Amino acid sequence: MLSPxxxxxxxxxxxxxxxxxxxxxxxxxxxxxxxxxVKLLVADVSPNAVEPVWEGSEQTRLxxxxxxxxxxxxxxxxxxxxxxxxxxxxxREQGASDLRIIATxxxxxxxxxxxxxxxxxxxxxxTVEIIxxxxxxxxxxxxxxxxxSLRRQPVLILDVGGGSTEFILGxxxxxxxxxxxxxxxxxxxxxxxxxxxxxxxxxxxxxxxLRSFLEREVRPKLAPHLQAIRQGELTLVGTGGTTSxxxxxxxxxxxxxxxxxxxxxxxxxxxxxxxxxxxxxxxAARREVPGLPPNRADVILFGVAIFETxxxxxxxxxxxxxxxxxxxxxxxx
Numbered sequence: 001m002l003s004p005x006x007x008x009x010x011x012x013x014x015x016x017x018x019x020x021x022x023x024x025x026x027x028x029x030x031x032x033x034x035x036x037x038v039k040l041l042v043a044d045v046s047p048n049a050v051e052p053v054w055e056g057s058e059q060t061r062l063x064x065x066x067x068x069x070x071x072x073x074x075x076x077x078x079x080x081x082x083x084x085x086x087x088x089x090x091x092r093e094q095g096a097s098d099l100r101i102i103a104t105x106x107x108x109x110x111x112x113x114x115x116x117x118x119x120x121x122x123x124x125x126x127t128v129e130i131i132x133x134x135x136x137x138x139x140x141x142x143x144x145x146x147x148x149s150l151r152r153q154p155v156l157i158l159d160v161g162g163g164s165t166e167f168i169l170g171x172x173x174x175x176x177x178x179x180x181x182x183x184x185x186x187x188x189x190x191x192x193x194x195x196x197x198x199x200x201x202x203x204x205x206x207x208x209x210l211r212s213f214l215e216r217e218v219r220p221k222l223a224p225h226l227q228a229i230r231q232g233e234l235t236l237v238g239t240g241g242t243t244s245x246x247x248x249x250x251x252x253x254x255x256x257x258x259x260x261x262x263x264x265x266x267x268x269x270x271x272x273x274x275x276x277x278x279x280x281x282x283x284a285a286r287r288e289v290p291g292l293p294p295n296r297a298d299v300i301l302f303g304v305a306i307f308e309t310x311x312x313x314x315x316x317x318x319x320x321x322x323x324x325x326x327x328x329x330x331x332x333x
Contacts, residue, residue: 028099030102031088038058061079105187139325143328164184206305215313222314244261252290
């Protein structure tokens with residue numbers, strides 16, 4: 001049986017788990033090629049549970065330089081293919097009988113996505129499945145709901161990634177609305193030129209940009225479905241690196257601890273305090289903040305700003321953290 005360690009799967013290092021299996025299961029793996037990082041989940045999958053065995057993440061920033069012409073850069077493709085090959089080997093070593101490789105926003109939008117698919121196949125012999133935004137949202141919803149405590153209540157799930165953010169509204173285990181929007185941390189980083197540290201005016205400009213995007217793109221689609229929800233019982237659930245890092249910052253966790261992170265709750269005021277703290281620091285100082293992986297010290301500014309603006313725009317008082325995302329659904333057969 002694997003012994004658990006406390007390394008952070010959001011910061012290049014693997015996390016092993018000691019699974020507790022109560023039903024016959026199969027060990028399966030999924031590699032997720034995102035705009036910011038490549039992630040691996042190896043899990044024992046049974047009809048009613050997904051028990052993580054090994055998790056890891058390597059930042060390759062596939063979306064670097066991408067948004068000027070929507071072309072993936074050769075260096076980013078090469079780094080990503082190398083990471084996929086390494087994780088494919090790890091999946092085999094961990095005894096996975098099946099491996100699925102999926103790619104999301106940057107690959108989905110790239111005019112030269114075929115270059116990425118060819119590079120991955122050459123490096124690992126594996127085929128990549130580029131999933132739609134709707135599929136990404138659906139899997140994010142299903143993945144978060146592998147936490148049984150969230151299955152019977154109204155939830156608004158935000159999966160904030162490097163190139164896109166998925167909004168999923170559900171109640172009693174059923175998705176009422178799901179969509180993927182071109183709003184992501186790497187996308188914003190690539191489009192924004194800021195001082196170091198950013199100025200108050202630059203933060204105000206980003207907030208205004210995010211509010212405008214939400215009012216123009218998200219509210220017209222989401223608001224009619226919100227009216228059918230028991231608003232006072234609605235729980236905002238954040239999945240992805242931003243909220244896991246927020247939890248570690250709030251709890252002053254030096255290492256990744258899934259149980260403590262998933263127990264985290266934030267008020268809108270607490271999110272705002274973290275945003276103001278991070279935006280006041282230069283990049284070098286952010287890289288030294290306990291709980292913040294140094295390689296995410298640039299994109300965290302935009303992730304926290306997205307959550308703060310969503311909570312303000314939709315008058316949501318609290319935020320709950322989930323470490324389970326689309327990989328927990330994609331790993332199922």
